[in-house]
Amino acid sequence: MTKIAPTVPLTTEQAGLVQKILDFTSAHLNETKPAVFTVFGDAGTGKSVILSHLFDRLQTASRTEPDSVFAHTENYFLVNHPEILKVYRQIAGDRPHLFKKDFQRPTSLINQAEQGKVHPDVLIIDEAHLLLSQADHYNNFYGHNHLKSLLAYAKVIILVFDETQVLRFKSYWTEKRLQHLLVPFTHDNYRLTHQFRMQASDELVQWINDFTHAQVRPLPTTAGDHYDLRVFDDAEDMRQAIVQKNQAVGLSRIVATSGYPSTLDGGKHYITEGRFHLPWDQYNYTSTPWAELPETIDEVGSIYTCQGFDLNYVGLIIGPTLSLDTDNRLIVNLDRNTDVETFKHRDDLTDPQEVLAAKRQLILNTVNVLMKRGVKGLYLFAHDQRLRSFLKQSLNN
Template identity: 65%
Template structure:
């Protein structure tokens, strides 16, 4: 049985049922916003923390739908007549929200914007809004980026200046580029300047995997290869392959059966934004990287992308049924230990690690760059709702993973 290929819209639908915790959180955040709209002159900030798959985006979707419904229909509400925006700095996810807006009468496509567009448009008219909701706030720019027409120092700081209430979600493990460098400490240094509240979402909703397997993935991306838990395959199709082509064939089979199954990879293979195809080769395996997606449909929901390898830039924020993960040449296992080594000289996205004026310590820079590489692995490891298949380029790491996997099969 194939699932609906419009899965991203379904996942973020304002009609998707919430848990009691999520519903209470939506209610509390709206009360926070109402209070600060009515009784305070200074901006206020509400931050929702949570790892991948903890339901952050669906909370925001419900919240914004309720906010806009009240703003446009409920004369008794403190939100009536308010001017509000929803921002996300990820073009693929923005497509999904704009698609959702086409299905709900009180959500308009113009309500959803990229942060830079929002800032620059308001600047033209010295504008100000009431409530701003920000999904994937860990992708906000924290330095100028002239390529993207952002000329200020920090997108979140600029958004707060232009709004009365800002509501955002943040995941420290999804920080991937120096121009979007955030840590909880850097975020709190900014938000602590204003009236603020925080909330931590902890329950994992995306994957049917055990907590032990999820913890194993977290330890792996912290740089340590530990023994696979015995329940790694309980209610979850977890596999390790020593042949990338066999893994690809299995993913194609899953895609034929249930849809939304793709091969993904870390960096470390040739890749240039020149419009041409660049291939990942592993033995018999040969597939091109994902191409820039000019359509309004998310990359994973385009049928032909079964013949491409997805990157962090096309899969972040999206669910797959099954994900075949290639741990590329950028990560290897140390010769005499279970520790992982990051090879920054094999990183092919030259834009990611451009230097910042506020970072001068070489050790700190190396630590942050290594962390971002591991964050990218963490993100792609957590795409598969029903199953995750692994293949490692590094022979030592591949052998270690296969040995561990053979023990639990």
């Protein structure tokens, strides 16, 4: 994850975008209403490294440049994902003008702002598609929408957003919903399209994007000269291949979609597929991200530990939530979903057809997120035999 540190060189496009956002921020810093800049882009398009550079420059100016428009501004970097937050706080330890306290969860900052303990000028939000869009009393958020609450305190907000990484109803967003919320405010945006994470062919990335929208077609004829794409008949064979890659290059893990026993009760719950038998990821109480802990090679990662992370090789178990019918059309089996957080009720979703479509898309988004974790390779195993056979046959052909 050092790939998102401010020391990573930027492309000409990325450096230009950082400057564009800084210019936007300085132009709107002292206006009566907040302004918002949105960076759109799929998983792996370099959104986080842009924010990392941006925040480093902002905080350097705030703390060392008395003649800058940003001098003495109070700025925070927010991400609603505990594992990604650990990475940013690690990076802060290596940068002279970034402090670990600069990096916060949104709820924590909102609660501090309500108590008058912080007075934010500029907020940078990574993975803004994870912001809560309804109250979550379990996690001490009593407002109605993270972004709305943050707009009440900040002068400028910069966020990155990808609607195909929305995974739960309590953080249910679409680009349309986001743009509707931003109508009253000055706002600008930029869309990133180049894939940086995966060393895969454009054809394979497009295949994953199509799969995310339930369009199933044969795998592309080339995954890329430097990308390893495999389909396995046996999940245990896939695990052993991932273990070998982990021993050779590190940061290689098995991950899975929903559809297997899973309860947040502190106990171990196992995924079993024939000879394959491993527990789900355990809650990570350490300051080290889950994927960097050596012992997690013997666990199965989920969206809760892997979203936003680079792995070298990822072995994905596509669980019982997805299957193929006899006409090779993708079926989303909502009744096989086992993640109780996914479909928690929302009062503002009342149209049954909209709810059904949203549920289907959340399941597909999970696959999209997990398929795009691997820098060097993607290994696949599908619980559904018809889907597994289709993928293997199309790859062999």
